[in-house]
Amino acid sequence: MTGWEVLIQQSINGLTRGAVFALIALGYTMVYGIIELINFAHGDVFMLGLFISLAWFTLLGVTGTLTGWQLLTVLPLVFVLTMLTTATLNVAIDRVAYRPLRRSTRLAPLITAIGVSFMLENVALLWKGPAPIAYPDVFPSFDILREWFGVDSAIFLTSKDLLVVAATLPLMVALHYFVTRTRWGKAMRATAQDRETAQAMGINVERTILITFFVGGALAGAAGLIQGMYYNIGQWWMGYQAGLRAFTAAVLGGIGSMSGAALGGLVIGFLSAWSDQYISARWTNAIVFSILIVVLVFRPHGLLGERTADKA
């Protein structure tokens, strides 16, 4: 491979990674926007999303590659089932661990969030064991450039890359529509700006928070399913790693900003892929966290976030 081909290949890689980060980052940014909580357990909901989607495939009797009509029926069904499961899980987490602490100090729910994260990781550890779990190759995998266009190149652009984009884009468009065009979305934006005023205007704040957790959990579930189909591997600690990268993405984009989370996810995706290639995969985590620290210190409102003053 020439230098350019490596760069293009790693950029394709970065794009798919980034799409998954973006989906997770949206959950962080939505929850932070509305209750100013870093939902530490969110990455683990994503990880459980992967295992739960695997369980749904198994329940539906899918063990091998989906073909033809199955792609149009079973796959969307598993998407919906997985997203519903993780959304419900996310709402339950909020109910049990965060809601009783709404009027408490800022750090109290953050501490419970860390506790929940540990519990979820260990549930997965005890459920699936410490070794990596093979995720069946449910989505047909082939090189699009070769199969569809007859181009013989060193660069691989696979059907799975296409799947990631084809699954992520509609979800983001739907989310954008939901937030900007529906009543519930309007309630979310109002609550995020000023919870008390929103309440005074007759918005049911608790229900709005519930919806936020529901949507965030659904997106994390979708991300887990996509991750599983793309990489064919799952492990109990992956939620912590992916969660931190996605949170970095949310912060980089500007926490509270939806388009910022999407942009931040892509940027972190590209940077981590390039770092793996050009520096060393061993250092990628350190690089991502350094970005996180630098952004938080020097530009806490991120790339697209609004500069907000601390409420005095």
Added chain:
Amino acid sequence: MRESLGPPALVVALLVYPFVDRALGLQTVHAVSDGMIYVLLALGLNIVVGYAGLLDLGYAAFFAIGAYAMGLLNSPVLGSPLYGHAWSFWLCIWLAAAVSALLGLVIGAPTLRVRGDYLAIITLGFGEIIPVAIRNLGDVTIEIGTWRPIERLNLTGGENGVNPVGRPVLPGVPFETDPVPWYFLILVVGALSLWAMSRLRDSRLGRAWMAIREDETAADCTGVNPVSTKLLAFALGASFSGFAGSIYAAKLQAITPGAFEFQVSIMLLCMVVLGGAGSLKGVILGGMLITVFDRIVLSQSTFLVRSIGRTVGVPALAAIDLTLWRWFFFGLGLVLVMLLRPQGLAGRRVQPVAADAEGDQPLAPEPSSLPRVEAIPMWLRERMTRAAAQEEAILDVRGVSKAFGGVVALNAVDLVVPRGAIIGLIGPNGAGKTTFFNVVTGLARTDGGRITFAGGSLIGLRPNAIVARGIARTFQSIRLFPYMSVLDNVLVGEHCRLAATVAGAVLRPPAVIAEERRARERARGLLAFVGLSGKDDDLARNLPYGDQRRLEIARALATEPRLLLLDEPTAGMNPRETETLTDLIGLLRRELTLSILLIEHDMEVVMGISDRITVLDYGTRIAEGTPAEIQRHPRVIEAYLGTGYEREPAVPSP
């Protein structure tokens, strides 16, 4: 009785324990010593989390730094910079603490300005980076094209860690073969640390940490520098961690990066939270409980459950391993403690709030003791009269502007406070009065103009520096330190007039003891002056509303101000309390030549005691003059007072 018997009994038990252990052949000294290292770590974390209220999720990184400082300098294999010449353990332990504290400062300095939950994430990121860096620095190769300036350089031992690490050498003490000397070494270090921590807690520095934890803005406006105070907590916490890490490395004889992962930070956080953040006893208790749970309860109950499983014949139970659930239980513990007992096992039980800070509940029925001239503390009187200088205007504000986005909160406002004068600042809601206070006290930055106080410019100064210059304030919505005692609230006010350093606070030389005693006498004097005698130990949040207002004034006076800024001091008070407070303000000016700038909506108060009044409307000064002039001023009547307020018919419009 228990008070007097407990500590000596505990000391005897701790001293006798290893010998009893040996006599009975229990062989638990190793495990207990390791547990004590973690308790020491938890105590260090408590300074950061419990006292200063900063959530540190990467504390294990400092543990790692301490351990590696010891390992790298003291190992006969990797050796010190003088390769292969291991440095003495007794030197390295101090170096390790110093290196940890230094890194605490380096990490803290840029990051402590960010908000609490962001800080938590930054420390988490730091905690992730350190083990990664330690792993990767064991094998460094830099390759640029074909040029390899550095090839396979081993700085840290990489994944394999450092092995062996040198032991301490003390003539006649068998550190190599016997766990008992280790036990006593850790016991001594732990006891000394505990002693130092308890002294720090009860010092000027401890009060500053807690003030920051309670309300950073209010602390800043009471003369506590938030950045340096937080940095100190961070560095001290890190240095205790460095001690613990260095002993850990030497005791274990081998260290690997895996021993300092995120989970360790969380386990330490569990100890602090479970026991009760901010309570030394609580953290020790939490540390012991978690260590016992982790090392004994989990494994023993595994045996128990397995034997039950075998006898009952359930294979799932017979094969269970509860130690695998370890981190699940830690997570569960964090959630349960926060939900059920957020103050921890040993934390102070908090009474329900007596005053809900709203000001609508019944006020104290007792008529508050009227402020009397004799009650003015002598030292305050001396300070004030000594400080009296010649300049006419103590505060001179010229053309100050402030805009928030497109909203102009202040538009080229001029205001002069002559020495010893009471100046009223009035205007409709949203006129910019509080913004003006914020600009003068440094909470908000001016967009332009000059602010001169006692001859020096205040532009660009942080609030605590402005307090040190001699401006104190109260807040429209009372901002006390709710979970600190009444006396401590006032003592925080004295912070910037006291001098004790870390060494002074721990060693308590006569000068520091005298300073602290004087500070307490003064604080009690001030409390008596505002009518709060005998409430020293009440929590500030439990005071009735009117008392909270007066406590805030006492705290402001404790900073020895020359100018006092009062933001609606009589808001929410009944007529009698209002009258008491008005008398108090008059007294301060008359007896102490204290200059006062007053925001007030009660026209009777403001017209009664002000020498001159400035009126703001939409951020612009629309009038300035004596109370009588202001009452007749047509624009003031139109914008604020309304037509009912004129005593005489307004000047007929031309």
